[in-house]
Amino acid sequence: MTSPEKxxxxxxxxxxxxxxxxxxxxxxxxxxxxxxxxxxxxxDQLAALANVNAAKVRKDLSYLGTYxxxxxxxxxxxxxxxxxxxxxxxTEWKTxxxxxxxxxxxxxxxxxxxxxxxxxxxxxxxxxxxxGARVGDLTVRNLDEMTDFVGNNGVHIGVLxxxxxxxxxxxxxxxxxGIGSLLNFAPIVLTTPKGVAVRNVDLGVELQILGYHxxxxxxxxxxxxPVSV
Amino acid sequence: MTSPEKxxxxxxxxxxxxxxxxxxxxxxxxxxxxxxxxxxxxxDQLAALANVNAAKVRKDLSYLGTYxxxxxxxxxxxxxxxxxxxxxxxTEWKTxxxxxxxxxxxxxxxxxxxxxxxxxxxxxxxxxxxxGARVGDLTVRNLDEMTDFVGNNGVHIGVLxxxxxxxxxxxxxxxxxGIGSLLNFAPIVLTTPKGVAVRNVDLGVELQILGYHxxxxxxxxxxxxPVSV
DNA sequence: TAGATTGTTAATCGATTAACAATC
DNA sequence: TAGATTGTTAATCGATTAACAATC
Numbered sequence: 001m002t003s004p005e006k007x008x009x010x011x012x013x014x015x016x017x018x019x020x021x022x023x024x025x026x027x028x029x030x031x032x033x034x035x036x037x038x039x040x041x042x043x044d045q046l047a048a049l050a051n052v053n054a055a056k057v058r059k060d061l062s063y064l065g066t067y068x069x070x071x072x073x074x075x076x077x078x079x080x081x082x083x084x085x086x087x088x089x090x091t092e093w094k095t096x097x098x099x100x101x102x103x104x105x106x107x108x109x110x111x112x113x114x115x116x117x118x119x120x121x122x123x124x125x126x127x128x129x130x131x132g133a134r135v136g137d138l139t140v141r142n143l144d145e146m147t148d149f150v151g152n153n154g155v156h157i158g159v160l161x162x163x164x165x166x167x168x169x170x171x172x173x174x175x176x177x178g179i180g181s182l183l184n185f186a187p188i189v190l191t192t193p194k195g196v197a198v199r200n201v202d203l204g205v206e207l208q209i210l211g212y213h214x215x216x217x218x219x220x221x222x223x224x225x226p227v228s229v
Numbered sequence: 230m231t232s233p234e235k236x237x238x239x240x241x242x243x244x245x246x247x248x249x250x251x252x253x254x255x256x257x258x259x260x261x262x263x264x265x266x267x268x269x270x271x272x273d274q275l276a277a278l279a280n281v282n283a284a285k286v287r288k289d290l291s292y293l294g295t296y297x298x299x300x301x302x303x304x305x306x307x308x309x310x311x312x313x314x315x316x317x318x319x320t321e322w323k324t325x326x327x328x329x330x331x332x333x334x335x336x337x338x339x340x341x342x343x344x345x346x347x348x349x350x351x352x353x354x355x356x357x358x359x360x361g362a363r364v365g366d367l368t369v370r371n372l373d374e375m376t377d378f379v380g381n382n383g384v385h386i387g388v389l390x391x392x393x394x395x396x397x398x399x400x401x402x403x404x405x406x407g408i409g410s411l412l413n414f415a416p417i418v419l420t421t422p423k424g425v426a427v428r429n430v431d432l433g434v435e436l437q438i439l440g441y442h443x444x445x446x447x448x449x450x451x452x453x454x455p456v457s458v
Numbered sequence: 459t460a461g462a463t464t465g466t467t468a469a470t471c472g473a474t475t476a477a478c479a480a481t482c
Numbered sequence: 483t484a485g486a487t488t489g490t491t492a493a494t495c496g497a498t499t500a501a502c503a504a505t506c
Contacts, residue, residue: 018497020441024434028416042463051418054463055499062465070464071506087437088444095436102339106331107432112416116433117440156443157436180446181439183432187257187341189280197442199435203336203412204345205253206428207324207386208316210410211346212249213426214385215317217409247473271487283487284475291489299488300482464505471498481488 015063015086022060025050027083034076042073089117093181094154098170099161100125100133100140103185107159109136118157122149126166143170150177160184244292244315251289254279256312263305271302318346322410323383327399328390329354329362329369332414336388338365347386351378355395372399379406389413 015023029049033041043061047054061068064082068074084090095118097104107113108120123135126143133140141149149155158174160167160182167186174182181197184190187204244252258278262270272290276283290297293311297303313319324347326333336342337349352364355372362369370378378384387403389396389411396415403411410426413419416433 016497020438023441024431024437025418027437028431028434029418032417044463049418051420053499055501056497058463058465059498066465068464069506070504071462073463086441088440088447089437091440091444093436093440093443102331102335106335110331112433113436116436118433118436157439180443183435183439188261189254189258189278191280195446197439199439201430201432201435202253202257203430204341204347205257206412206430207322207342207345207347208253208256208318209249210386210412210426210428211317211320211322212252212315214322214409215320217424218317245473273487282475284477285473287487287489288474295489297488298482299480300486302487462506464503466503467501469498469500472496474493474495476493477491479488479490482486 019060019063020087022050022052022056023083023087026057026060027080027087027089030076030080030083034080039076040073041076041079043068046074092117092119093156094119094121095157095159096121096146096150096155097123097159097161098125098143098146098174099163100127100130100135101161104159104161105135107161108138120159121153121155124149146170147173147177150174150179155179157181157183160186162186164188248289248292249316251279251281251285252312252316255286255289256309256316256318259305259309259312263309268305269302270305270308272297275303321346321348322385323348323350324386324388325350325375325379325384326352326388326390327354327372327375327403328392328395329356329359329364330390333388333390334364336390337367349388350382350384353378375399376402376406379403379408384408386410386412389415391415393417 026046029046030041043054043057047057050057061074061079064086067078067082095113097108097120100123104123108123113120120138122141123138124141124143124146125131130140131142156179158179160170162170164186167184167188168190171182171184171190171192175192175196182190182192184198184200187202189200190198192198255275258275259270272283272286276286279286290303290308293315296307296311324342326337326349329352333352337352342349349367351370352367353370353372353375354360359369360371385408387408389399391399393415396413396417397419400411400413400419400421404421404425411419411421411428413427413429416431418429419427421427
């Protein structure tokens with residue numbers, strides 16, 4: 001670009017999936033650095049902290065635009081802002097949790113969620129013994145109210161902390177109500193229409209993959225297999 | 230290879246990472262199918278259930294060996310066995326949970342873990358008010374006992390459900406005690422020696438990636454971006 | 459200027475998938 | 483045999499990374 005074009009709406013480049021998945025990790029590290037009053041960081045340093053290749057860091061950051069200074073590095077605060085902008089974290093995304101069991105409560109209360117721009121605005125359950133109970137600042141609502149709530153409050157993200165048997169049906173209701181993204185903790189593959197983003201977090205799957213690596217460790221006792229998965 | 234070699238110890242092929250990550254998903258689906266008394270399945274059916282390409286399913290399964298029947302498909306029970314064998318799930322892997330907060334308790338009690346071959350044999354905390362309390366079948370132990378426990382009981386996997394500030398130090402202790410794999414819920418990148426497998430499950434990261442997709446939905450309102458992340 | 463570090467190119471590597479011969 | 487489906491090849495696509503000119 002030779003002349004500084006006026007972009008009323010900033011150009012939206014599509015960033016490779018693999019890079020998008022790493023941006024939150026950089027963001028986390030940069031936020032830590034900022035807490036420690038570090039103001040500048042090089043791709044080498046960032047790479048060491050994130051356990052990746054420095055070239056990868058530079059390439060990932062280059063998708064955000066050209067925000068480093070040759071010979072110097074990157075300004076931490078500015079990079080944090082740019083990553084947030086790119087990931088859409090300058091806005092808050094209203095989130096609801098479905099399922100007020102152990103996991104649902106842990107998520108709602110532990111609340112790394114709110115502090116990262118994802119306020120949990122409601123929690124739902126079907127169990128009459130749970131409806132009305134307090135979970136953190138919230139009162140557990142009846143699942144019957146969920147569809148209306150999503151519509152009336154412009155909820156963006158639904159977190160499924162329900163048994164596998166209920167997950168698909170709850171997901172269908174959420175999607176019908178207009179929700180755009182699902183974070184699913186139930187160990188099933190959800191069927192969803194295109195345009196709805198789903199991320200599955202199956203703790204059993206995570207463990208099984210670790211099981212594989214444990215087995216590999218045991219097998220080739222002479223040859224230890226370095227794995228950072 | 231022209232002559233059929235006698236392999237006393239079965240040859241250990243290295244399976245591509247991407248395939249290893251999908252095997253637990255197939256296993257889950259196959260287990261469901263078995264519950265529904267389905268005995269045969271084709272790569273097309275399995276692909277539809279797993280939301281992936283049928284060629285990918287066949288290629289993934291081919292790493293296990295040649296266990297399908299042309300014109301027919303795969304036998305569910307046999308495939309389950311082969312995936313379990315490959316992932317090292319014919320053995321149980323002793324697991325401990327560190328951190329008896331909401332999340333630690335949810336993991337220990339909800340216990341999809343035990344039923345999938347990862348018995349949680351102990352849970353630890355530093356908080357004197359938690360030590361001695363019951364979590365499911367277990368009594369919360371003092372973190373001081375952790376190193377000894379790991380050594381004496383041959384624990385394989387450690388699950389970190391502690392605050393970020395404590396995570397690295399607990400991880401160091403676990404590794405020193407001889408543990409081989411870590412499942413980390415704290416939002417930091419752990420530093421570990423080669424040979425130790427780490428899987429990070431950062432719920433904040435998951436949400437932020439969903440945030441990105443929500444933003445993309447909003448931006449190009451004409452062009453809906455299909456995402457199954 | 460000398461030293462450091464970015465941004466980008468291009469080579470390489472690994473993963474995906476269409477296509478089809480093999481074969482039940 | 484006819485129909486179906488696997489197992490594998492090879493083309494394609496996307497991700498990684500070494501290397502280095504640009505430049506602070």
